[in-house]
Amino acid sequence: MPEVLLIVGILTAVFVGYNIGGSTTGPAFGPAVGANVITKVMAAGLMSIFFFLGAYTIGPKVVTTLGEELVTDTAIFTLRSNVAVLFFIGGALFIGNYAGVPASTSMTAxxxxxxxxxxxxELNWDVLGEIVVWWVVAPIVGFWVAGVVGRYFYPRINAWVAIEEKEGGRPMVSVDRSGLAPRLQFGVDADRREITGALTVVAIGCLMGFSSGTSNIANAIAPIYGTGDVDMTTLILIGSAAVAVGCFTIARRTLDTLGNDITNLPLTAAIVVAVISSGIVVGLSSIGVPASFVVIATMSIVGLGWGRATRTTTLSDAARGEETPVSVGALTAEETGERSPEIGEEEPEDIPQASDLFDPSTTARVILMQNVVPAISTVGAYLTFRFLPIFGF
Structure with a gap:
């Protein structure tokens, strides 16, 4: 019987990993896919590789936090309880993925x-409190850092990057398999700066995939690891393989949501969002805190657009109580490489309204599901363990 429960537990962990692949690929590579830099297949492949690298290197620290430190007695991680925990994690994430919304795997787990x-x-309230504090602080930091960049530095970065994204047709970066060995192929009219910018946004997407691995591998394997029945390396290999399957399948929905539906990011914005969110996630993972990867990335996108839109109003205007006319099309205001006017010189009509940065209904759906999914996991698990006697607690 224990062997059967262990197998069931591992299969449930695989299901969780599958849904992690679906929910984290969008925040990492959604901007690059939405800007038509790479295809969804290439995004899935890169996500799979760099997720594993992050899981194998820094990931064990977060696994230890969830599998050993979050509870005061790891004896509660029985095979039977682990199956239930992983079921609620995977089931809740599946609901979010089915809705096309990349919910936070860390919050859910x-x-x-x-x-x-x-x-x-047996809950260690001190550890939980530290994690929750970082969950509150990190998205706020991401929003305000992105907001400052959007207001004061985004036009300068846009002029420096000078990448013209290609509408439709072949992505800017693709793989040519016609020869003996595959090689990268770039757009026909792409110049050196466009190629450099495209490679930069892909490289930063890879960094985000790495940071996702450092934080999210624990969400799939920590309960199993807590039992001591399977070693860390084996679990990381199993979890990473399951994530890869999710990247190539269900992740297509979340790539559409964060790459096309909620936002139509220019490459410059994609680079800024990726740098900010991946930096915060890697920093938290290095100290063993399971970071809310999806929420940080989403709030960085929102903050960047808000900061760019507020350039129409100076601080002195705001001090006099003048309302800031914020446009949701803020990040599409500049042509590629164009130097923007100084703060306060632009008029609201200079910022396009037709090409909206945010779709209100999609944004509301994302925010709602990012709270509903963890709530389903938490409430469902608590009621099960508290009132069903089959777990022996």
């Missing part, structure tokens, strides 16, 4: 494990 700890009286 921590919620389920914390629910087990609360139901058994």
């Amino acid at each position: 921590v919620g389920a494990i914390a629910a087990l700890g609360m139901a058994t009286g």
Whole structure:
């Protein structure tokens, strides 16, 4: 019986990993796909590789936090309880992925494990408190850093990057398989600066994939690791393989959401968002905190657009109580490489309204589901462990 439960637990962890691949590929490569730099298939391949690298190097620190430190007694990680924990994590994430919304895997997983700890009286409240504080602080930091960049530095960065994204047709970066060995191929009319910019945004997407691996591998394997029945390396290999399957399948929906539906990011904006969000996630993972990767990336996008839109109003105008006419098409205001006017010189009509940065209904759906999915995992797990006697607690 224990062997059967272990197999079921591993299969459930695979299901969780599959949904992690679906929910994290969008934030990492959605901007690059939306800007028509790479295809969804290339995004899935790069995400799979760099997720594994992050999981194998820094990921064990976060696994230790969730699998050992979040609860005061790891004996509660029985094979039977692990199956239930992973079921609620995977089931909740599947709901988000099915809706095309990349929900936070860290919040979902921590919620389920914390629910087990609360139901058994073994929750380490100090560790949970530290994690929750960072969950609140990190998206706020991402929003305001992106906002400052959008208001004061974005036009300068845009002029420096000078990349003209290609509408439709073949992506700027593709793989030529006609020869003996595959090689990168760039757009026909792409110059050196466009190629450099395209490679930059892809490289930063890879960094985001790496940072996702450092934080999110724990969400799939931490409960199994807590039992001590399977070693860390084996679990990381299994979890990463499951993530790769999710990247190539269900991730297509979240790539559409963050790459096309919620935002139509120029390459310059994609680079800025990727740098900010990946930097925060890697920093938190290095100290063992499971970062809310999706929320940080989403809030960085929102903050960047808000900061760019506020360039129509100076600080002195704001101090006099003048309303800032914020346009949702803010990040599409400049042509590629164009130097923008100084702050306050632009008129609201100079910022396009037709090509909206945010679709209000999609944005509302994303924000709603990013809260609903972790709530489903947490409440469902707590009620199960608290009131069903089959777990022996």
